[in-house]
Amino acid sequence: xxxxxxxxxxxxxxxxxxxxxxxxxxxxxxxxxxxxxxxxxxxxxxxxxxxxxxxxxxxxxxxxxxxxxxxxxxxxxxxxxxxxxxxxxxxxxxxxxxxxxxxxxxxxxxxxxxxxxxxxxxxxxxxxxxxxxxxxxxxxxxxxxxxxxxxxxxxxxxxxxxxxxxxxxxxxxxxxxxxxxxxxxxxxxxxxxxxxxxxxxxxxxxxxxxxxxxxxxxxxxxxxxxxxxxxxxxxxxxxxxxxxxxxxxxxxxxxxxxxxxxxxxxxxxxxxxxxxxxxxxxxxxxxxxxxx
Amino acid sequence: xxxxxxxxxxxxxxxxxxxxxxxxxxxxxxxxxxxxxxxxxxxxxxxxxxxxxxxxxxxxxxxxxxxxxxxxxxxxxxxxxxxxxxxxxxxxxxxxxxxxxxxxxxxxxxxxxxxxxxxxxxxxxxxxxxxxxxxxxxxxxxxxxxxxxxxxxxxxxxxxxxxxxxxxxxxxxxxxxxxxxxxxxxxxxxxxxxxxxxxxxxxxxxxxxxxxxxxxxxxxx
Numbered sequence: 001x002x003x004x005x006x007x008x009x010x011x012x013x014x015x016x017x018x019x020x021x022x023x024x025x026x027x028x029x030x031x032x033x034x035x036x037x038x039x040x041x042x043x044x045x046x047x048x049x050x051x052x053x054x055x056x057x058x059x060x061x062x063x064x065x066x067x068x069x070x071x072x073x074x075x076x077x078x079x080x081x082x083x084x085x086x087x088x089x090x091x092x093x094x095x096x097x098x099x100x101x102x103x104x105x106x107x108x109x110x111x112x113x114x115x116x117x118x119x120x121x122x123x124x125x126x127x128x129x130x131x132x133x134x135x136x137x138x139x140x141x142x143x144x145x146x147x148x149x150x151x152x153x154x155x156x157x158x159x160x161x162x163x164x165x166x167x168x169x170x171x172x173x174x175x176x177x178x179x180x181x182x183x184x185x186x187x188x189x190x191x192x193x194x195x196x197x198x199x200x201x202x203x204x205x206x207x208x209x210x211x212x213x214x215x216x217x218x219x220x221x222x223x224x225x226x227x228x229x230x231x232x233x234x235x236x237x238x239x240x241x242x243x244x245x246x247x248x249x250x251x252x253x254x255x256x257x258x259x260x261x262x263x264x265x266x267x268x269x270x271x272x273x274x275x276x277x278x279x280x281x282x283x284x285x286x287x288x289x290x291x292x
Numbered sequence: 293x294x295x296x297x298x299x300x301x302x303x304x305x306x307x308x309x310x311x312x313x314x315x316x317x318x319x320x321x322x323x324x325x326x327x328x329x330x331x332x333x334x335x336x337x338x339x340x341x342x343x344x345x346x347x348x349x350x351x352x353x354x355x356x357x358x359x360x361x362x363x364x365x366x367x368x369x370x371x372x373x374x375x376x377x378x379x380x381x382x383x384x385x386x387x388x389x390x391x392x393x394x395x396x397x398x399x400x401x402x403x404x405x406x407x408x409x410x411x412x413x414x415x416x417x418x419x420x421x422x423x424x425x426x427x428x429x430x431x432x433x434x435x436x437x438x439x440x441x442x443x444x445x446x447x448x449x450x451x452x453x454x455x456x457x458x459x460x461x462x463x464x465x466x467x468x469x470x471x472x473x474x475x476x477x478x479x480x481x482x483x484x485x486x487x488x489x490x491x492x493x494x495x496x497x498x499x500x501x502x503x504x505x506x507x508x509x510x511x512x513x
Contacts, residue, residue, distance in 0.1 A: 056512055059511065076371060080366060085362075087362065095305070104301060108368055
């Protein structure tokens, strides 16, 4: 069962389009219950626009988003109750306090667990009285997480949410996110630049570039599809070059992705290893840039 | 019920600004206690209170910017309801500011204000108050509509929309009172048809609220 289903989502920004700018083009993917999907791409690739369209903070020109089978148009209240969103910047009114936020959450979300919220706030040392504008960036991120983890949601939408967190907190959060999906009834869509996060917890990777889908694949399958090969520049024969993806040359040699297919092994003399998600993305971007 | 919860948020957003609504009548009372009272003293204070009311009435709209609106926009409510909440808040501000102004006016009249010798006809203070409340409501509704349309605009535009109607209302109405002889026709209409003016303005307020809600629903907010 898909908890998040995005169908043919398109959005064009007229102002920037005139300047040869950005549009989101026919994005489709789904995230099944119990899984974490990493949503990756460069700055301006369309990640935040997609997430904002899912959150209904921007209106798409076409396409549909379903949360647990329900669209915003069918039932906006239920749609929004099912989502927990954590952005890269605090979205709380800056003059509000933690107490104000707690009161509002209790008013609007029947599943909001005040004790759990207080427990998280105490654990993360979030003061109740000061205005949110006096919080550090990390504290604001923690407050956003406390506000979504203290109520029952079906899916978490995270937009660069681990930015600004210290390594301890980041590890704690990643563990909490894994715990969140463990029961098989919740999912996470996680947009990030930090590929380490995805390497650790993502089950699927959606890669977007210039508003278009490059691939949407299970992470393990993706990692099995390529080898990262390294060799000297003299090893780069025309035949080998044709097979490689995203060749990166330097004074010592080259590195590139080598597609792993049946009966297809890298030529002798090349060093090969399993790539990370980060390395796959970087080499693919290089390939795309060279193709353009 | 959801509307009341949204209204609570609007009050939270404007809590410091709400002090203005209480401060202005107190200043008015202090000023009146030190001056010779005339029939128009009370209504001048009421107009000043309504001026404050118009400024404060749109704080929930003007307090929002693109970065901070997220949390409130993500709340599970039907599209358009938050705009209705903002309009309700504005109407409450006008009621409270006008009510407090009226109270000061009553205190002034008890202290000995008398009808104006300048105006030839019979003076209907209740009608003037009705007119003032009605026009203040209408000005607030126009502000709210403009802020619905110009959402997330530059700070300067927001401040202009927020302040300009209040100043037009205050200086327009006090100018009218001070120049009754030259503007007697307008003054007579206000003096004789206060209730009708109030009803027309209240209906216009409701219509503009519905239009703003429609705009918000179309935007999915």
